[in-house]
Amino acid sequence: GAVVSQHPSWVICKSGTSVKIECRSLDFQATTMFWYRQFPKQSLMLMATSNEGSKATYEQGVEKDKFLINHASLTLSTLTVTSAHPEDSSFYICSARGLAIQTQYFGPGTRLLVL
Amino acid sequence: EDQVTQSPEALRLQEGESSSLNCSYTVSGLRGLFWYRQDPGKGPEFLFTLYSAGEEKEKERLKATLTKKESFLHITAPKPEDSATYLCAVQAEETSGSRLTFGEGTQLTVNP
Numbered sequence: 001g002a003v004v005s006q007h008p009s010w011v012i013c014k015s016g017t018s019v020k021i022e023c024r025s026l027d028f029q030a031t032t033m034f035w036y037r038q039f040p041k042q043s044l045m046l047m048a049t050s051n052e053g054s055k056a057t058y059e060q061g062v063e064k065d066k067f068l069i070n071h072a073s074l075t076l077s078t079l080t081v082t083s084a085h086p087e088d089s090s091f092y093i094c095s096a097r098g099l100a101i102q103t104q105y106f107g108p109g110t111r112l113l114v115l
Numbered sequence: 116e117d118q119v120t121q122s123p124e125a126l127r128l129q130e131g132e133s134s135s136l137n138c139s140y141t142v143s144g145l146r147g148l149f150w151y152r153q154d155p156g157k158g159p160e161f162l163f164t165l166y167s168a169g170e171e172k173e174k175e176r177l178k179a180t181l182t183k184k185e186s187f188l189h190i191t192a193p194k195p196e197d198s199a200t201y202l203c204a205v206q207a208e209e210t211s212g213s214r215l216t217f218g219e220g221t222q223l224t225v226n227p
Contacts, residue, residue, distance in 0.1 A: 002161070032213060043202065043217045044159070093158045097213065102147045102206060104215060106158035 003027050004096050006107035013084055014115055021079045021110045023094030029074040030096035034104060035067070038091045050077055084114045117142045117207050121218035128193055128225050136188040136221045138203030148186050149215065150179050151202040159202055162188075193225045 003026040013019050023033060032051050036044040048064075050056035050071035058064045066088075068080040077096075081088055091111055095104040118141045128134055140148065147166050151159035163172045165181040172179050176197065178189040188201055200222045204215040 004158075006158075034214070043219045046214055049214060091156075095158075102213065103149065103161055103164050104213075105161055106151070109156070109158045111156070 002103075002105040004030075004094065004105050004107040006094055006110050008110060009108060010111050010113075012113045012115065015085050016083055019081045019084055019112060021081075021092055021094075021112075023077045023079070023096070023107050025075050025096045025098075025105075028096075028098045028101075030077070031074065031099045032097050033071055033077040034095045034097075035069060035077075035079050036093045036095065038093060038109075044093065047079075081112065084112070086114045088112065089114045117205060117216040119203055119205055119216050119218035121201075121203050121221050123221060124219065125222045126224070128190075128223070130194055130225055130227050131192050133189070133191045133193070135190070136201055136203075136223070138186040138188070138218055139184060140186070140203075140205045142205050142207045142216070144208035146206045146208045146213075148181055149204045149206070150186070150188055151204065153200045153202055153220070155200075162201075190223070193223075195225045195227050198223055198225045 005024045007022045035047045038044050047062045048056045048058045050069050052071050052074050056069035071077040093109040095106040097104045120139045122137045150162040153159045163179040168183045170181050176191050180187045200220040202220045204217045
């Protein structure tokens with residue numbers, strides 16, 4: 001149980017384009033979803049927290065207009081990187097937790113390369 | 116501010132050589148301490164949740180323990196497939212949105 005999927009696993013795009021990443025909880029209802037960014041040899045950096053049906057809460061220093069998060073249902077959250085630039089290239093990972101469950105379950109991650 | 120420090124940063128073991136990874140934490144009231152395993156290019160895989168001092172949990176060759184200041188991940192007779200980065204994270208009681216604070220991880224390599 002507690003499976004989280006992400007799509008796509010890899011994306012390469014040109015500078016200036018927008019990229020959407022999907023995060024789905026496959027076997028449980030995710031009341032809260034989280035989006036992280038991870039640079040090589042570093043730990044996870046939380047970007048934002050989203051609750052189903054509410055606006056996302058962004059961490060300090062994360063541009064909410066650049067990283068659009070939508071959590072429209074209990075099984076799906078999306079992260080859209082708008083007008084991507086090479087410095088946005090990174091490994092993006094989502095996680096999800098259900099109601100009354102403290103554990104976050106992570107997706108497999110999405111590698112974004114902006115040329 | 117919640118803080119998590121993991122040591123060592125990297126650890127090389129021979130197959131069968133048991134050892135322990137350390138996670139020291141400072142948090143204003145612990146709601147939970149989590150251990151994850153992360154393989155290169157993949158998302159973290161959940162291993163254990165510990166809630167109170169004295170608690171222990173086991174899974175195959177791994178055993179996690181918790182005190183009021185630190186947690187240990189004991190690896191007994193490791194195999195090469197145990198090679199990965201092990202991440203420790205804490206959730207504070209007063210955390211808004213149930214966010215986790217992660218340590219930098221311990222990169223474990225088990226040689227055959």
